[in-house]
Amino acid sequence: MQLTFDQRVALVTGAGRGIGREIAESLAAAGVTVICVSKSDSSCGAAAEAIREKGGKASHLAVDVSDTAAVQAACENLLKEFGTIDILVNNAGITRDMLMLRMSDEDWDSVIDTNLSSCFHWTKNLLRPMTRKRWGRIINISSVVGVIGNAGQVNYAAAKAGMIGMTKALAREVASRSITVNAVAPGFIETDMTAGLSDEVKEMAQKTIPLKRFGKTSEIASITAFLASEQSAYITGQTFSVDGGMAM
Numbered sequence: 292m293q294l295t296f297d298q299r300v301a302l303v304t305g306a307g308r309g310i311g312r313e314i315a316e317s318l319a320a321a322g323v324t325v326i327c328v329s330k331s332d333s334s335c336g337a338a339a340e341a342i343r344e345k346g347g348k349a350s351h352l353a354v355d356v357s358d359t360a361a362v363q364a365a366c367e368n369l370l371k372e373f374g375t376i377d378i379l380v381n382n383a384g385i386t387r388d389m390l391m392l393r394m395s396d397e398d399w400d401s402v403i404d405t406n407l408s409s410c411f412h413w414t415k416n417l418l419r420p421m422t423r424k425r426w427g428r429i430i431n432i433s434s435v436v437g438v439i440g441n442a443g444q445v446n447y448a449a450a451k452a453g454m455i456g457m458t459k460a461l462a463r464e465v466a467s468r469s470i471t472v473n474a475v476a477p478g479f480i481e482t483d484m485t486a487g488l489s490d491e492v493k494e495m496a497q498k499t500i501p502l503k504r505f506g507k508t509s510e511i512a513s514i515t516a517f518l519a520s521e522q523s524a525y526i527t528g529q530t531f532s533v534d535g536g537m538a539m
Contacts, residue, residue: 292522294321294516294517294520294521294522295520295521295522296318296321296322296323296519296520296521297521298324299323299324299377299378299519300323300324300325300326300373300375300376300377300378301315301318301323301324301325301326301376301377301378301379301380301519302325302326302328302369302376302378302379302380302413302417303315303318303325303326303327303328303380303382304328304329304354304356304380304381304382304383304409304413305328305329305356305382305383305384305432306325306327306328306329306335306338306351306382307327307329307330307331307333307334307335307337307338308329308334308338308482308483309480309482309483309484309508310382310432310477310480310482310508310511310512311327311329311338311380311382311383311432312327312338312508313508313509313511313512314380314382314432314511314512314515314516315327315338315339315342315349316338316341316342316345316347316512317509317512317513317515317516318378318380318515318516318519319342319345319347319348319349320345320347321516321520323348323378323519324348324349324373325339325342325347325348325349325350326349326350326351326352326369326376327339327342327349327350327351327352328351328352328353328354328356328365328383329351329353329354329383330353330354330355330356330383331353332351332353335351335352335353336351336353338351339351352365352369356383356405356409356412356413357401357404357405357408357409359408359412362409362412362413362416363412363416366413366416366417367416369417370417370420374420375420375421375423375424376417376420376421377421377424377426377427377428378427378428378429378430378519379413379414379417379427379428379429379430380430380432380515380519381409381410381413381414381429381430381431381432381454382432383405383406383409384405384406384432384434384447384450384451385401385402385405385406386402386444386447386484387399387401387402387446387447388443388444388447389443390442390443391445394445394446398446399446402446402447402450403446403449403450403453406447406450406451406454407449407450407451407453407454407457410431410454410457411457414429414457414461418465418470421465421468421470422465422468422470425468425469425470426469426470427465427468427469427470427471428470428471428518428519428520428523429458429461429470429471429472429473430472430473430474430475430515430518430519431454431455431457431458431472431473431474431475432454432474432475432477432511432515433451433452433454433455433458433474433475433476433477433530434447434448434451434476434477434478435476435477435478435532435534435537435538436448436451437450437451437452437453437454437455437476438452438455438476438530438532438538439537439538451476454474455474455476455530458472458473458474458528458530459528462527462528463528466527466528469524471518471523471524471526471527472527472528473518473523473526473527473528473529473530473531474529474530474531475511475514475515475518475530475531475533476530476531476532476533476534476538477506477511477533477534478500478505478506478532478533478534478535478537478538479496479497479500479505479506479534479535479537480505480506480507480508480510480511481505481506481507481508482508485505493505499537500534500535500536500537501535501536501537501539502535502536503535504535505535506533506534506535510533511533514531514533518531
């Protein structure tokens, strides 16, 4: 099946590396104009440049997604330039792992602000033009941890579970405007983050995965691109686990 897009503009947060960059490249390859957002100007700039070198259309924007005022200002400028952001992929995220009894308030707040609150602020500030256009795709990149939990990650699990709840509620609010809202919940994926794990930890992790391997960033990008396409118009409020069977 050939996915189709009709002169759409997408914004992908956390697009400087890993899953976010793969999603940005996948959308651009399908003809979507992509705005690559990350905290690091150099990383999102490199992602946008790589897309342009392959003939795609991309720009970049360095924003600290945990800074509410910065997100609001960025959205105002983007809407002046593009009119509407048709596809929003909330992917930016961090981890600050620690058992709850040892977790600091700062570790809790930083993860919630970056992973969950940023999702709210990007969506709120970009949503109204979608409603006027009566078309939109919002895809929230959650995690298997938000579905099944994980010791040492109460902050991350809470944020990612919150994204799923937000997805379901917002999907009901905007369905009448032909805007779909879905979540993707990756499991262990081959990224810079998992590359830093010891062989022992990787081996233990793979034992919990029925398919016995880590996923690829391209496997997350594929389903995200589908959910952003014209072909996904009758799918909303859903969470798609891409985790090798962990959350069965």
